[in-house]
Amino acid sequence: MPLSDWADRLLARDRDAVAPALNLADDARPEAVAATRTLLDRLESEAPQRALRIGITGAPGAGKSTLIDALVRELRANDRTVGIIAVDPSSQRSGGALLGDRMRVRSGASDEGVFLRSMAARSRLGGLADATRAGVEILAAVFDWVLVETVGVGQSESDVAHLVHSLAFVAHPDAGDSLQFIKAGILEWPDLFVVNKADLGPSAERSAAELEASLGLASAREDGWTPPVLLASARDSRGVSEIRECLEAHRAHLEANDQLEVRLRAGRRHSLVAALERRYGHFGIEALGGREALEKKIEASPQPSASLALKLAEAIEAKLREG
Numbered sequence: 001m002p003l004s005d006w007a008d009r010l011l012a013r014d015r016d017a018v019a020p021a022l023n024l025a026d027d028a029r030p031e032a033v034a035a036t037r038t039l040l041d042r043l044e045s046e047a048p049q050r051a052l053r054i055g056i057t058g059a060p061g062a063g064k065s066t067l068i069d070a071l072v073r074e075l076r077a078n079d080r081t082v083g084i085i086a087v088d089p090s091s092q093r094s095g096g097a098l099l100g101d102r103m104r105v106r107s108g109a110s111d112e113g114v115f116l117r118s119m120a121a122r123s124r125l126g127g128l129a130d131a132t133r134a135g136v137e138i139l140a141a142v143f144d145w146v147l148v149e150t151v152g153v154g155q156s157e158s159d160v161a162h163l164v165h166s167l168a169f170v171a172h173p174d175a176g177d178s179l180q181f182i183k184a185g186i187l188e189w190p191d192l193f194v195v196n197k198a199d200l201g202p203s204a205e206r207s208a209a210e211l212e213a214s215l216g217l218a219s220a221r222e223d224g225w226t227p228p229v230l231l232a233s234a235r236d237s238r239g240v241s242e243i244r245e246c247l248e249a250h251r252a253h254l255e256a257n258d259q260l261e262v263r264l265r266a267g268r269r270h271s272l273v274a275a276l277e278r279r280y281g282h283f284g285i286e287a288l289g290g291r292e293a294l295e296k297k298i299e300a301s302p303q304p305s306a307s308l309a310l311k312l313a314e315a316i317e318a319k320l321r322e323g
C-alpha cells in the first residue's frame with residue numbers, strides 16, 4: 001500500500017493503520033526513514049491535535065503499568081479510546097509482554113479502543129527518543145488519549161515532559177522519597193503526583209504529606225498550575241477516576257491559557273534541537289548560531305518538524321564541510 005494511504009487512513013482515525021505506521025517509524029532503512037518523515041509532517045500539519053497526551057513516569061516498581069491498566073479501564077468506561085506506548089527497560093527481559101499480557105487479560109484483546117506498543121529501551125539511546133515521539137504522533141492521530149510509560153531517572157522526566165501535555169509522576173509510598181525527588185531535580189516537571197499503593201497503609205499518606213510540603217517550598221510555577229498530590233491504589237482501582245479528572249482539569253487549564261498548542265510546539269522544538277545535538281554535538285548547534293538562535297529559527301519556520309529536522313541537519317553538514 002502506498003505511504004500516502006497510510007497517512008490518509010491515520011487521518012481518518014483508522015485503527016488498523018496504526019501498527020503498520022509504527023513499524024514504518026521503527027524501520028531504519030533510508031526509504032523508510034524518508035517515508036516516516038513525510039508521514040509525520042502530514043500528521044503534524046493535518047491531524048486535529050485533539051488527543052490528550054499523558055506521560056506516566058516514576059521509579060521501577062512504583063506501579064506505573066498497573067496504574068495504566070486501571071486508567072485504561074476507567075477511560076474505556078468513559079468511552080475514551082486509548083493508545084499506549086510503554087518504554088520499559090524491564091520489558092527487555094520479559095520480551096515486552098508484561099503490560100501487554102495483563103491488558104489483554106483484563107481489558108480484552110478484542111477491544112478496538114485500546115492499542116499498546118511496548119518499546120524495550122534497547123541500546124538505541126537517542127533513537128529511542130525519536131521513536132517514542134514518532135509513536136506518540138501516530139497514536140495521537142487516532143486515539144482520544146495517548147499514555148506514555150517511561151522509567152523516571154531524573155533526566156528522563158524532562159525528556160518525556162517534552163512529549164506530552166501532562167506529566168504524572170507515580171511514587172512509592174516510602175517515607176523519605178521526597179528528599180530524593182528534590183535531589184534528582186524531578187519536582188519541577190510533573191503536573192500531577194500520585195502516591196500509589198495506598199492500600200499498604202499509613203506510609204502512603206505520610207509520603208503524600210511530605211511531598212506536598214516539598215512542593216510548597218518550590219517556587220510557584222510560571223504556568224499558574226499547582227501540581228496536586230493524589231493517593232491511589234492501582235491494584236484496587238482506588239483514586240483512579242480522580243486521576244482522570246485531574247488530568248482533564250489540567251487539560252482545561254492549558255486550554256484556558258492557550259497553552260495546549262504552545263506546549264506541544266515547544267516540546268517539538270526541544271526534541272528537534274536535542275536530536276541535532278545528539279547527532280552533531282555542541283559544534284553542530286553552534287554552527288547554526290547557537291541554541292537560542294536555532295530555537296527562534298524553528299519557531300519562525302512554517303515547515304513541519306520532521307522535514308525541518310532534515311533541512312537543519314543538512315545545513316549543519318554544509319557548515320561542517322566548509323570547516
Ligand SMILES: Nc1nc2c(ncn2[C@@H]2O[C@H](COP(=O)(O)OP(=O)(O)O)[C@@H](O)[C@H]2O)c(=O)[nH]1
Nearest residue numbers: 059060061062063064065066196197233234235
Ligand atoms: N499493594 C499494591 N501493589 C501494587 C499496586 N500497584 C502496583 N503494585 C504492585 O507493584 C509491583 C510493580 O508494579 P508495576 O505496575 O509493574 O510497576 P512499574 O514498574 O512502575 O510499571 C507489581 O507487583 C504490582 O502488582 C498497588 O496499588 N498496591
Ligand SMILES: [Mg+2]
Nearest residue numbers: 064065088149
Ligand atoms: Mg512498568
